[in-house]
Amino acid sequence: MSNRILLVETLTGGDLQPGLYTRGNSLEPYCLECLAAAIEKRGYRATVVQQGFMGPEEILHFVETVKPFCVGLSVLTHTASRSQRLAEAIKARYPSVFIVVGGQHPSLATEYVCNPAFDFAVLGEGEITFTELLDFISGRRFACADEVRGIAYYSRSLGKLVQTPPRPRVSDLDSLPPAKRSPAYLRQARSWNLSYPSPLHQIAVAQITYSRGCRYRCAFCVSPTVWDGNHQMSNNSKSVTYRSAKSVALEVQRLHQVYGVNFLYFTDLTFNDDPRRIEELCGAFINAGLHGGSESDPHHLRDSVHWFALVKVGLDDATARSMVAAGCSKIGMGVESFSTAQVHAYKKPYKGLEILHNSLTAADKVGIINRCLLVLGAPTETPDTVEDTIVGLQRFPIDQVRIGFLTPYPNTSIHTQYRDRLLTVDFDLYDEERPVIKCPAFSSNELLECRQRIGHTFYSSSAYGARCSEKLKRFPWLQDSYAWFFNDLHSRTGGAIDLRSITSRAQVNHEVLT
Numbered sequence: 001m002s003n004r005i006l007l008v009e010t011l012t013g014g015d016l017q018p019g020l021y022t023r024g025n026s027l028e029p030y031c032l033e034c035l036a037a038a039i040e041k042r043g044y045r046a047t048v049v050q051q052g053f054m055g056p057e058e059i060l061h062f063v064e065t066v067k068p069f070c071v072g073l074s075v076l077t078h079t080a081s082r083s084q085r086l087a088e089a090i091k092a093r094y095p096s097v098f099i100v101v102g103g104q105h106p107s108l109a110t111e112y113v114c115n116p117a118f119d120f121a122v123l124g125e126g127e128i129t130f131t132e133l134l135d136f137i138s139g140r141r142f143a144c145a146d147e148v149r150g151i152a153y154y155s156r157s158l159g160k161l162v163q164t165p166p167r168p169r170v171s172d173l174d175s176l177p178p179a180k181r182s183p184a185y186l187r188q189a190r191s192w193n194l195s196y197p198s199p200l201h202q203i204a205v206a207q208i209t210y211s212r213g214c215r216y217r218c219a220f221c222v223s224p225t226v227w228d229g230n231h232q233m234s235n236n237s238k239s240v241t242y243r244s245a246k247s248v249a250l251e252v253q254r255l256h257q258v259y260g261v262n263f264l265y266f267t268d269l270t271f272n273d274d275p276r277r278i279e280e281l282c283g284a285f286i287n288a289g290l291h292g293g294s295e296s297d298p299h300h301l302r303d304s305v306h307w308f309a310l311v312k313v314g315l316d317d318a319t320a321r322s323m324v325a326a327g328c329s330k331i332g333m334g335v336e337s338f339s340t341a342q343v344h345a346y347k348k349p350y351k352g353l354e355i356l357h358n359s360l361t362a363a364d365k366v367g368i369i370n371r372c373l374l375v376l377g378a379p380t381e382t383p384d385t386v387e388d389t390i391v392g393l394q395r396f397p398i399d400q401v402r403i404g405f406l407t408p409y410p411n412t413s414i415h416t417q418y419r420d421r422l423l424t425v426d427f428d429l430y431d432e433e434r435p436v437i438k439c440p441a442f443s444s445n446e447l448l449e450c451r452q453r454i455g456h457t458f459y460s461s462s463a464y465g466a467r468c469s470e471k472l473k474r475f476p477w478l479q480d481s482y483a484w485f486f487n488d489l490h491s492r493t494g495g496a497i498d499l500r501s502i503t504s505r506a507q508v509n510h511e512v513l514t
Contacts, residue, residue: 001138005039005046006068007032010075010083013053015431018192020492021403021455022432027189027265030207031103031126032074033179038127041177044134048182056089063094070137072122072130074103077409078431080112087117098137102126105427106152107226109410114154114161120145121152124226125212127176129167169227173212173243178251181206186259191308194369194400194485196329196478197263197301204261208307210248210281213239214269216312218334219347219413220375220406223269240270242277249284256290256305264307264327271309271331275319282326291327295477308332312349313356320362330369332402333359337375338392339385345378347413357396364397367475372398376451377405379421382441386450393458397467400485401458403451404432459489459497469502479503 009029016026029050036046047066051059063071071090075083087099102122106112113121122129129150136142145153150167154160170176189205213227228239255261272278285291290305297303306329313333323331335356337343343350360370374389393401407430408415408422421438429436435444442450458464472478486499 002067002069003044003138004066004068005036005044005070005072005134006062006066007036007046007048007072008059008062008074008086009048009050010073010079010086012051012079012082015079016050016052019433020489021401021451024193024402025189025191025265027191027205027207028182028185029074030179030267032072033181034176034209035072035102035126035130036180037177039131039134040180042131042134044131046180048180050185051086056086059086060089060093063090063097068097070098070100070134072100072102075101075105075112076103077105077108077427078429080105080109080427082428084112084115084117087115091117100130100133102130104222104226105410108222108412110152110163111161113152116154119153123150123152123163124167125150125170128170169213169241171241173209173241174247178254181255181259183259186255186261191263191265192488194330194371194481195263195308196306196369196481198481198484200484201301201480202263203302204255204259205263205265206252206255206259206261207265207267208248208252208255209243209267210245210271210277211240211242211268211273213241215239215273216270216349217347217413219345219417220409222409222412225411240273242274245277245280245284248281249288249290252285252290252305253288262301262305264305266307266309269310270312272311272315272319275316278319279322282322285326291325295475310334311359313351313359315359315362317362317365320366320368324366324368328368330371331363332371332373334373336373337385337389339388342375342378342380342385345380346375353392360397364471367471367478369399369478369481370397371400371402372396373402374404374454375406376403376454377435377437377439377442377447379418379437379439381439381447381450386454390454390457393454394461394463397471398458399468399471401455403454405435405447405451406437407432408437456493456496459499465499465502468499469505472503 009032018024029048032048036048040046049062073083098119099117100120100122101118106121107123120133132148133151136145136148142148146164149165152163155162186204186206190199190202191205192199214223217224293300304327306327308330310332336346336348363370408418418437423436423438435447439447472482483503489497490500
């Protein structure tokens with residue numbers, strides 16, 4: 001039997017194209033690169049492919065070329081249908097090839113694996129589970145599939161879905177090998193956002209992980225099921241595991257030196273959950289020479305590494321200073337709503353608007369770009385909650401907004417709560433780009449109009465323009481980033497939002513001041 005494995009990320013070209021309110025990054029197939037490194041450590045040979053703009057026939061060509069004994073598909077909920085069709089096409093042409101699915105959707109909806117095109121599903125973390133499953137398939141060890149923990153499959157003989165006992169979480173993330181990177185994917189990856197460096201100055205972009213999991217239980221989030229629901233957790237676990245700061249810094253150092261990576265996207269769900277660990281990581285970055293010198297140095301963007309991280313409300317001044325000193329140039333903060341009732345409905349660990357304001361201000365004071373993450377379209381959404389959001393956005397130092405529609409992913413609390421309010425069960429539409437839950441106060445079209453009104457009102461306001469102008473006076477090296485973003489806003493809104501004069505005006509003002 002061949003030792004070759006083909007791993008396919010089923011995100012298509014549309015998923016990788018930036019959008020105005022949600023999609024903002026086209027990144028490498030990082031999860032599969034981590035998986036590839038783990039199975040190659042065991043002696044298998046892995047090829048990683050991101051579907052992108054390739055059609056099914058081109059993926060079939062990869063199967064013909066690689067000649068794998070197993071194809072692994074990474075599946076999100078909104079790619080579940082197309083992944084199934086791709087698997088059916090592979091199975092029809094190459095019936096002896098095993099097809100294994102993993103990722104978000106199979107972990108949320110285990111019954112997905114019952115389709116005849118699929119042989120097995122890997123649930124939750126995949127590095128150890130998938131390696132052991134390959135050992136079973138290839139006959140290296142295990143007498144039967146049931147000996148492999150953390151998988152699911154449909155038993156034809158029993159006529160039912162079989163799920164093996166959950167696998168313990170990987171407690172020592174440093175024991176896993178660094179991701180197997182593809183130079184081509186790193187070079188073509190971009191953060192199509194308000195980012196520093198701007199997309200024009202991003203040489204290569206990589207994803208990186210410091211921690212896995214989240215100790216919170218927000219009602220709309222898939223994390224409790226994906227990270228914990230399919231695993232056996234110890235009683236004292238907070239659902240979060242960490243790499244050592246040194247191992248992250250060493251990996252980033254290699255990414256920078258070998259591939260030219262100068263922008264990182266941290267995959268951590270709550271990057272600042274443990275301030276002590278953030279201090280360790282920032283110190284390791286600085287000691288490794290990953291960030292230093294002056295932002296005004298023309299070679300700084302090439303010679304240093306900047307990064308983005310998702311943080312929870314509660315960022316303090318000291319942590320923000322450490323982060324920016326180590327290269328953090330942007331954060332995303334899950335605000336969800338400026339309506340207190342809405343935040344409580346989402347079961348967010350709410351800390352109040354004052355703490356939110358202090359957190360955003362801590363980042364803004366040191367020149368970090370703030371992105372505010374909002375959720376729209378719950379059944380409890382009303383004209384008043386929309387107005388709360390519009391007004392709230394004016395009062396906080398926010399540079400960019402993400403507005404996604406509440407999406408009831410399978411087996412989340414929201415899905416259970418609003419099961420009888422679903423507008424559709426077509427998972428192709430579960431991408432946060434459109435309403436999929438009935439909202440008594442608004443039709444679907446009206447919710448789309450609400451999102452546009454929130455975004456347009458925010459970006460077109462005099463308060464936003466003044467804040468950006470003032471920020472660029474304090475941090476003039478952000479000029480190119482804001483200029484790119486303002487031009488992009490102008491283009492995507494057909495000229496309805498035009499902030500292009502702010503960057504040039506701020507530059508003139510800065511020159512006068514200096």
